[in-house]
Amino acid sequence: MVMKLIDDLRSEARMAPESGIVAVANYGRGREGLIPLWAGEGDLPTPEFISQAAARGLLAGETFYTWQRGIPELRQALARYHARHFDREFAPEEFLVTGGGMQAIQLALQATAGTGDEVIYLSPAWPNFPGAAGVAGARPVAVRLDQTGNGWGCDVAKVEAAVTERTRAIFVNSPSNPTGWTADLDTLREILDLARRKDLWIIADEIYALFHYGGVRAPSLMDIMEEEDRILFVNTFSKNWAMTGWRIGWLRVHPELQQTFENLIQYSTSGVAQFMQRGAITALDEGDEFLAAQIERARQARDIACNILGATGRARFSVPQGAFYLFFSVDGIADSRAAAFEIVDRANVGLAPGTAFGEGGEAFFRLCFHRRLDQVEEAANRLAEWIRNR
Secondary structure, rough: HHHHHHHOHHHHOOOOOHHHHHHHHHHOOOOOOOEEEOOOOOOOOOHHHHHHHHHHHHOOOOOOOOOOOOOOOHHHHHHHEEEEEOOOOOHHHHHHEEEEHHHHHHHHHHHHHOOOEEEEEEEEOOOOHHHHHHHOOEEEEEEEOOOOEEEEEHHHHHHHHHHHOOOOEEEEEEOOOOOOOOOOOOHHHHHHHHHHHHEEEEEOOOOOOOOOOOOOOOHHHHHHOOOOEEEEEEEEEEOOOHHHOOOOOOEOOOHHHHHHHHHHHHHOOOOOOOHHHHHHHHHHHHHHHHHHHHHHHHHHHHHHHHHHOOOOOOEEEEOOOOOOOEEEEEOOOOEEEEEEEEHHHHHOOOOOHHHHOOOOOOEEEEEEOOOOOOOOOHHHHHHHHHHHHH
């Protein structure tokens, strides 16, 4: 009977993949002394100044339906934030508030691709994008990043070779989860030129733009685009301001598309709670100092992890240019999923297996170093010991 019920669901729902990250997390969760580096989040709770702003809104009775695009004050704050960090003016009408970065991606996919269409993404990749594309009925097409002695790179000729008459969009995540690859402006220009020539949309995930270790921020498509380019920017409050559990994000689109995306929000969540949006305003307007401190801590943690694992002589990686993950392999290990469970048992460290990140990631592990420096150091030493004894 159970199998019959499952058989009657849409194939896209039945085939939605189980998260390889969650499988390891569920295995190791609750173990005494385990250092959990499997999730893509830091170890700090949301700062009090942000939480208090949300609490004031809640206590003031902001618990009713509100603007589906986001309250005007938050959209204005998003315009100010972007102007401050991207050196140009933005209009509030370019922004819509979403139920997290994941919903922003889902809305972008709903607007650009569906059954029978194809979307290209760069792999290894955060698994939620190809998973969401598949659930939407589209076919996710992986183009593998290259890894050389100079780090990860994107050969745009390979991206163009993957374009077919069914291709509708290219998903670009830079800085990248999990590799830390960060596109330079020349690469972004090549991708944008390809999208223009082939009449494709770009879904740009630049949520780690400020977690960049080679300058003030990472290069952005906003630096080179024209107003009419077909680019949808997806983003989230989760990473910058320790708000992963809030589930609040945003889309940046051409103002002409505002009503269409408001309609999509109407038929999914009908908007984000107003009191939560109060906290988001405060994060944008008052959170730069907190964010700068987190980026500097992440840089120090990156260097600690790289130095300790690199000293084993058996860990292979490119020092990440952005985001807060170390994507590394270990000589002699081809199946990172099985090894990730072994690492939980023998090193008491939780890592995300590279198998969860698709093509090109099978032999790698993802270590989130966005944590206290002493924890990162201890975890790296445990991993180094496991590597030496294996």
